[in-house]
Amino acid sequence: MKINFNNVLINNDEINKYEDMVKDIHNKLHDNCNSQDNFMGWLDLPINYDKEELEQIKICAEKVKNNSKYLLVIGIGGSYLGARAVIEALTSTFYNLRENSPIILYVGNNLSTSYINDIIKIIGNDDFSINVISKSGTTTEPAIAFRIFKKILENKYGNNASERIFVTTDEEKGALHTIAKENNYQTFKIPNNIGGRYSVLTAVGLFPIAVANINVDKLLNGAIKAYNKYNNSNLNENDCYKYAVIRNLLYHKDKNIEIFASYEPRLHYFIEWLKQLFGESEGKNGKGIFPVGVEFTTDLHSLGQYIQDGRRNIFETVLNIENTNESITMTKEENNLDNLNYLEGLTLDYINHKAMEGTIDAHVSNDVPNILINVDKLDEETIGELIYFFELACAMSGFILNVNPFNQPGVEKYKQNMFKLLNKPGYW
Numbered sequence: 345m346k347i348n349f350n351n352v353l354i355n356n357d358e359i360n361k362y363e364d365m366v367k368d369i370h371n372k373l374h375d376n377c378n379s380q381d382n383f384m385g386w387l388d389l390p391i392n393y394d395k396e397e398l399e400q401i402k403i404c405a406e407k408v409k410n411n412s413k414y415l416l417v418i419g420i421g422g423s424y425l426g427a428r429a430v431i432e433a434l435t436s437t438f439y440n441l442r443e444n445s446p447i448i449l450y451v452g453n454n455l456s457t458s459y460i461n462d463i464i465k466i467i468g469n470d471d472f473s474i475n476v477i478s479k480s481g482t483t484t485e486p487a488i489a490f491r492i493f494k495k496i497l498e499n500k501y502g503n504n505a506s507e508r509i510f511v512t513t514d515e516e517k518g519a520l521h522t523i524a525k526e527n528n529y530q531t532f533k534i535p536n537n538i539g540g541r542y543s544v545l546t547a548v549g550l551f552p553i554a555v556a557n558i559n560v561d562k563l564l565n566g567a568i569k570a571y572n573k574y575n576n577s578n579l580n581e582n583d584c585y586k587y588a589v590i591r592n593l594l595y596h597k598d599k600n601i602e603i604f605a606s607y608e609p610r611l612h613y614f615i616e617w618l619k620q621l622f623g624e625s626e627g628k629n630g631k632g633i634f635p636v637g638v639e640f641t642t643d644l645h646s647l648g649q650y651i652q653d654g655r656r657n658i659f660e661t662v663l664n665i666e667n668t669n670e671s672i673t674m675t676k677e678e679n680n681l682d683n684l685n686y687l688e689g690l691t692l693d694y695i696n697h698k699a700m701e702g703t704i705d706a707h708v709s710n711d712v713p714n715i716l717i718n719v720d721k722l723d724e725e726t727i728g729e730l731i732y733f734f735e736l737a738c739a740m741s742g743f744i745l746n747v748n749p750f751n752q753p754g755v756e757k758y759k760q761n762m763f764k765l766l767n768k769p770g771y772w
């Protein structure tokens with residue numbers, strides 16, 4: 345993974361002014377990552393995870409692979425986006441081409457009747473299992489979905505239903521923890537000191553990822569690689585911290601929207617995960633860069649006009665996959681009615697990259713600073729590396745902005761209103 349900062353439209357002197365601040369924040373993160381009282385446990389997670397639990401995760405994943413056509417992942421926000429980001433990035437875009445493993449379906453991430461009914465229809469009479477994920481154990485959307493699908497599972501399998509329910513939640517407390525204990529469900533833990541959006545490399549992500557037949561050891565190896573690479577307080581030697589600093593400098597130059605872009609549709613949910621990671625971590629106290637996502641070249645035909653010509657308050661972070669395992673080569677047609685013969689012999693990948701280069705030039709030339717993150721190929725290791733890179737960059741970035749990147753007080757407001765409107769005891 346290599347980052348190209350050539351088009352950020354910022355000079356090195358501006359960046360270097362952050363050297364001392366970055367060192368202090370780096371030390372604060374590393375001094376606190378073993379404490380239970382904050383949410384910094386993700387920092388050394390790649391080298392400090394529960395190895396026994398990982399083995400149990402693999403055993404249970406095999407069980408689901410053998411007895412289920414579908415795994416329902418019930419969770420919202422940080423309790424599902426990480427798993428979905430990894431699974432969508434590393435498997436076919438099209439569900440019916442995923443032949444070697446159960447199909448993962450995501451529920452409990454909205455309150456839509458038609459969505460839930462559609463899932464019920466998809467499952468039909470086929471075998472399925474459930475992985476319900478909630479750190480608090482009380483979040484309304486997944487709790488409702490769990491109630492609905494637990495009933496369906498119990499109607500179908502009777503007393504054996506409990507063998508198909510896997511609960512990922514707090515080790516000691518919460519409604520879900522109590523339900524799991526009462527019913528003897530298999531549980532996986534979300535460590536105390538790791539918050540939802542930083543939890544993809546815990547059981548929250550690893551269990552569904554393992555069920556999807558993705559090698560979780562390789563994923564963790566990628567994260568370890570990033571841990572070793574970016575465990576360096578020297579800003580000039582650390583591209584992760586440089587990215588965080590550049591974001592902050594751009595923000596102070598009124599570039600307060602960051603567009604995460606990729607030219608690979610498989611990264612759609614990775615970008616969704618990034619939006620949540622940065623949005624929920626930084627958007628507080630009236631501050632923060634607003635993260636948005638685009639999928640190119642698709643969105644060049646929708647949002648492209650705005651990015652090129654609209655208000656100049658945006659910058660772009662592009663995820664570029666340098667090599668794909670597959671290739672399609674353009675061939676010649678005798679009559680050339682579509683005028684495409686000039687592409688003869690070129691691969692689609694090459695053409696896609698030329699679209700990217702042309703777009704970056706066009707945007708940079710009209711005052712859209714660009715950060716280009718180059719990844720050799722899309723596999724478990726590179727995704728693991730990217731995950732850790734962005735988690736660390738986000739924490740550094742939040743502290744530079746002087747907000748707490750690990751809480752999300754603003755999320756409570758809609759819940760209070762909704763509970764009041766629903767006459768939840770204690771809310772009127």
Ligand code: PA5
Binds near residue numbers: 480541
């Ligand atoms: O990042 C976060 O902390 C949030 O997005 C949570 O993951 C999300 O709100 C779900 O919470 P819980 O896991 O408690 O159900």
